Structures are given as C-alpha cells and as structure tokens.
Amino acid sequence: MNHTRTDIIVGIFVLAGAICLGYLAIRLGKVELFGATGYVVYADFASVAGLKVGDPAEIAGVRIGKVESLGLVDDRARVTLRLDPTVNLQDDVIASVRARGLIGDKFVLITPGASDNIIPPGGRIRETESPQDITDLIGKFVGGDLTSKKDEQ
Amino acid sequence: MTKSMPHLVVLSLLVFFANPGISMAGPPTDQIKTTVDNAVGLLRDSREKSVGANERRAQLREILFTRFDFSEMARRALGAHWRRRTATEQQEFVQLFTELLERQYAGIIESYTDEKIVYVGERTDGAFAEVNSKIFTAKGQELSINYKAQLIGQEWKVYDVIAEEISLVNNFRSQFSRVISSSSYDELVRRLKEKQADVIPVKN
Numbered sequence: 612m613n614h615t616r617t618d619i620i621v622g623i624f625v626l627a628g629a630i631c632l633g634y635l636a637i638r639l640g641k642v643e644l645f646g647a648t649g650y651v652v653y654a655d656f657a658s659v660a661g662l663k664v665g666d667p668a669e670i671a672g673v674r675i676g677k678v679e680s681l682g683l684v685d686d687r688a689r690v691t692l693r694l695d696p697t698v699n700l701q702d703d704v705i706a707s708v709r710a711r712g713l714i715g716d717k718f719v720l721i722t723p724g725a726s727d728n729i730i731p732p733g734g735r736i737r738e739t740e741s742p743q744d745i746t747d748l749i750g751k752f753v754g755g756d757l758t759s760k761k762d763e764q
Numbered sequence: 765m766t767k768s769m770p771h772l773v774v775l776s777l778l779v780f781f782a783n784p785g786i787s788m789a790g791p792p793t794d795q796i797k798t799t800v801d802n803a804v805g806l807l808r809d810s811r812e813k814s815v816g817a818n819e820r821r822a823q824l825r826e827i828l829f830t831r832f833d834f835s836e837m838a839r840r841a842l843g844a845h846w847r848r849r850t851a852t853e854q855q856e857f858v859q860l861f862t863e864l865l866e867r868q869y870a871g872i873i874e875s876y877t878d879e880k881i882v883y884v885g886e887r888t889d890g891a892f893a894e895v896n897s898k899i900f901t902a903k904g905q906e907l908s909i910n911y912k913a914q915l916i917g918q919e920w921k922v923y924d925v926i927a928e929e930i931s932l933v934n935n936f937r938s939q940f941s942r943v944i945s946s947s948s949y950d951e952l953v954r955r956l957k958e959k960q961a962d963v964i965p966v967k968n
Contacts, residue, residue, distance in 0.1 A: 657929065703840055705934040707931075707934060723943070724843050736863060737892060738924065741929045743928070
C-alpha cells in the first residue's frame with residue numbers, strides 16, 4: 612500500500628518535470644503548437660538579401676509581426692508576414708527591407724499610408740522597397756554617381 | 765511577293781513566341797514612354813533652338829503633369845497624417861509638395877544629355893502597374909528607374925518613382941513623419957514654405 616503511494620507521488624513529480632521541460636523546449640524553440648495567431652499578408656520584393664524567417668516586421672520601431680516564410684514567385688522574392696491581429700495596414704503602406712546599422716540584422720519596415728482601404732488577411736502589400744546592395748553603392752561611389760550633374764554644355 | 769508571305773507569317777510567329785518570358789510592353793509602358801519621350805524631345809529641341817529657360821520649364825511642367833499624379837504622390841508622401849488634415853490643408857499640401865518636387869528634380873531632369881533609356885519590363889496587377897526602365901549614361905553606367913502607376917479612366921497615372929530601389933514617396937514619407945512627430949504638421953508646412961521662398965534656379 613505504502614509502496615504504491617510513493618510510486619504515485621514520484622510519478623506525478625516526473626510528469627510535472629516532463630511538462631516543464633516540454634514547455635521550456637517549446638518556448639526556447641519558438642514553436643507554435645496551437646496554430647499561430649494573427650493574420651498573414653504577402654509582399655513581393657526584387658531582392659530581400661539577408662532577410663531570414665523570424666525577422667521582425669516593424670512600424671516606427673515597434674514590432675508588429677514577423678517574417679513567416681520566404682519564397683520565389685516569378686523571379687521575385689515573396690515574403691510572407693504574420694502580423695498581430697490588432698494591426699491594420701492601409702493598402703498604400705510601403706514595406707522595405709532595412710538593416711540595423713550598416714551590416715546589422717535585417718527587418719521589414721512598414722510605413723503607414725494614407726488610404727482608407729485596409730489590406731485583408733491574405734492580401735498583398737503592393738509597394739515595396741528592396742535593400743540597397745552595399746557593393747553596388749561602393750561601385751557607384753567609386754565610379755561616380757549618375758545623378759551628379761555632368762558638364763552642362 | 766505572294767510567295768514570301770508564308771515566310772513572313774512564320775517569321776513573325778517565331779519572333780512572337782521566341783521570348784515567352786519577357787512580358788510584352790503594354791499600355792502602361794507605352795503611355796509612360798510617350799511622356800518621357802516627349803520630355804526628352806523637348807529638352808533636346810530646346811538645346812538646339814535655344815528656347816528660354818522659363819518657357820522650357822513651363823512646357824516640361826505641362827508634359828509631366830499629364831502623366832504624373834502629383835496629388836496622389838502628395839497624399840502617399842504624407843501617409844497616415846493625410847487623413848487628419850482638412851480638405852483645405854490637403855489642397856495646400858499638394859501645392860507645396862509639387863513645388864518641392866519641382867525644386868528638387870527640375871534641375872536634374874533638365875541636365876539630361878542624351879542618356880539612353882530602355883524599358884525592360886512591366887508588371888500589371890488589376891488597376892496597378894509597375895514599369896521598369898534603365899538609363900544608360902555616356903560613361904556606361906546604368907541606373908534603374910521604376911514607375912508605379914495606377915489606372916484612372918484610360919490613363920495610367922504615375923504615383924511613385926523608384927530610382928535605384930529608393931522610393932521617392934517613401935523617402936518623403938519618412939522625412940515628413942519625422943518632422944510631424946518631432947514637432948507638428950504646422951512646422952512641416954512652415955518649413956516647406958520657407959524653402960518655397962528660395963528662388964527656383966532655372967538653368968539655360
């Protein structure tokens with residue numbers, strides 16, 4: 612009798628420990644068990660060099676969602692963003708891939724627009740800006756900038 | 765004559781199907797190209813005929829106003845703050861913004877000297893289109909210019925120009941919102957008006 616009682620208590624503790632470990636693993640691994648919250652929008656970029664799945668989407672520096680997946684559609688990069696359900700994006704928002712500092716982590720910056728129409732779940736952000744390639748910029752700098760005024764007559 | 769007809773048909777079919785990956789230039793490209801060609805033609809002619817700078821600026825304005833939707837650009841550039849303004853304020857802002865663009869870009873456009881412009885692609889999505897073009901300079905450098913246009917009636921109206929992956933609208937949107945959030949909308953208008961007072965440089 613006494614023996615079984617101890618066994619049951621030990622069992623409960625082991626089970627509790629296993630649940631704690633499982634919880635930790637899920638939290639640390641950022642696995643979404645019960646379906647992710649929020650909604651999804653797409654944005655097509657000419658290039659997203661350096662952007663990774665899980666990178667944040669921000670408005671004015673505040674995180675409003677994250678990059679859920681990256682894919683290729685018609686030779687353009689399609690970024691799937693999962694946004695917080697409380698966030699509404701106007702259909703003229705501009706999404707741009709930016710870096711923190713010169714070579715820092717990438718994130719998707721969204722600048723709010725003026726339109727009255729809201730992008731529905733599963734909709735697409737039409738206006739996008741791809742990141743500048745540093746090598747290209749250096750090339751332009753070394754080779755001279757196009758927009759500088761040339762000899763005018 | 766009649767003998768060569770089948771050959772011509774086959775040839776034209778071949779040409780037609782040879783490049784299925786490359787999108788055929790549609791109305792957006794045609795319309796934007798016409799406008800750009802007109803502007804370029806004007807600049808080239810005026811160089812030869814020595815038209816007065818003010819007159820040339822006026823003609824250039826006329827050409828560009830038919831294709832570029834400056835009120836839509838202004839609306840987008842002001843972004844979220846647009847809706848908080850009254851109709852009168854919005855009208856005033858469009859005016860100020862158009863003048864700002866003219867001050868900043870008229871000089872650059874007028875410095876055009878026979879750069880080659882090539883239209884490399886077009887993407888339409890309902891009433892919206894993106895036209896990709898490249899400019900080649902005499903030095904052999906290339907600069908990408910993408911136009912974003914919206915179909916209004918029968919006309920594609922440009923509402924954003926993306927030069928080298930930098931959106932004109934987004935550039936102004938972030939600048940304007942910085943001024944508005946750090947001080948106020950009135951401060952933004954004051955600054956725009958202050959700049960307006962500067963003499964618009966007109967080059968010959």
